Amino acid sequence: MSSLRILLVDDSPTMRRILANSLKHLGYDDIIEAENGREALDKLHAEQFNFIVTDWNMTEMDGLTFVKTVKEESDAAAIPILMVTTRSQQEDVVEAMRAGVNNYIVKPFTPQTLKQKIEAIFAQK
Amino acid sequence: MSTTRCNTPMDSPGSPETNPGWTELEDSIPLFDRVKTLQNLAASISADLPGGHGELVNHFQEELHGLSEAVNHAFNCLTWVISTIHDRRSEWEAKTEGLIRRTEKQLSKVTATTETATHQILDAVENLTSIQANAIQKARELPTLFDQDSEQGSWPTFQSALQQIIAELENAQGNAFQIMDYLQFQDITAQQIEQAYILLGEAEAKLILVTMALRPVAQAALGIRGIGSTYDANTEYAPTEEKQKQIDALFEK
Structure with missing residues (x-):
């Protein structure tokens, strides 16, 4: 079982459940959920996390703004971020990269893709 | 013809095709030409009459001119309303x-x-x-x-x-x-x-x-x-x- 503490951010309860189940299947059991960037920031300020998985399209605060905010905060800036979104236009991906995401998955995804991207992120560390 | 722009607000006037009143209004447009004819006629009568009798005709001619302006304004309004509705509908x-x-x-x-x-x-x-x-x-x-x-x-x-x-x-x-x-x-x-x-x-x-x-x-x-x-x-x-x-x-x- 991995010791990673994961912050999972998505406005769709179904997607959160699918992602959480997929992450648990991969051995990541310590998952805290948030339904938008604002709520995720609150949780990030209250607890320690080693990894963030976030959607892009969300109310209150979207994923891109959330990523930019995290990268501006000295305490959280180093936390690797995986974006999982329906957005697949090249300009969106480039914008996410510039914002600071470490990897990017387009929905609908498979658990294999999720596994590969997480491994790729932590192989770079 | 006057160039006064008609800015009268419309109260859901409908369209020329759906409102039977539009046909009636459009039919009344030649009224402007008839007023013009009357004006010209009054001018001719005034020219034919001797001195003092012409004042009454002149007054009549001025009234006709006012009526002509009013009809002209109504015509402009009508044209504006029709074209606005057509434009809005097409848009x-x-x-x-x-x-x-x-x-x-x-x-x-x-x-x-x-x-x-x-x-x-x-x-x-x-x-x-x-x-x-x-x-x-x-x-x-x-x-x-x-x-x-x-x-x-x-x-x-x-x-x-x-x-x-x-x-x-x-x-x-x-x-x-x-x-x-x-x-x-x-x-x-x-x-x-x-x-x-x-x-x-x-x-x-x-x-x-x-x-x-x-x-x-x-x-x-x-x-x-x-x-x-x-x-x-x-x-x-x-x-x-x-x-x-x-x-x-x-x-x-």
Whole structure:
């Protein structure tokens, strides 16, 4: 079982459940959920996390703004971020990269893709 | 002819085709020409009459001139109203036709996505049921195989059957996870429906704008911003391998 503490951010309860189940299947059991960037920031300020998985399209605060905010905060800036979104236009991906995401998955995804991207992120560390 | 612009607000006047009153109004336009004729006639009479008698005719001519201006103004108003309605209608038809088609396309995407995902889920469920049936059958045979192997003092057949059952169960687990992957269609359709809702809101607002009397309501309707979530207008429920490869290439650079 991995010791990673994961912050999972998505406005769709179904997607959160699918992602959480997929992450648990991969051995990541310590998952805290948030339904938008604002709520995720609150949780990030209250607890320690080693990894963030976030959607892009969300109310209150979207994923891109959330990523930019995290990268501006000295305490959280180093936390690797995986974006999982329906957005697949090249300009969106480039914008996410510039914002600071470490990897990017387009929905609908498979658990294999999720596994590969997480491994790729932590192989770079 | 006067160039006074008519800014009279309309009270839902309808269109030339739908309001019978329009034909009547359009028929009255030659009245302007008839007033002009009367004016010219009065001028001729005034010229023919001797000195003092001409004053009354002059007064009559001035009144006719005033009437002519009034008719002229009414004519301008009428022309403005007719052309405005035609313009608004054409504009609305052009805009809403596009919006309605886009909404229809968006809703078709939802139907297609739901249909595809439902079939994928049903396929996976059927697979799962078949795997479970095989595993149950093999599990039922285990006691017999165990007894048969016991006579030899080792359990190769029994162990082989057990391995097969484990493999079937792993296969079943894979199918269960596949069902979970397919359920991602809900996130896709939610965004597709959101976009259809926005398009319908725009069509509604433009429809209201056509009726000038309801302009404030239309402006309020134009403020529609969706049912609470953001969406990706390009989202679709389709295999993402190619897209993912392109994204991966960007990250590898």
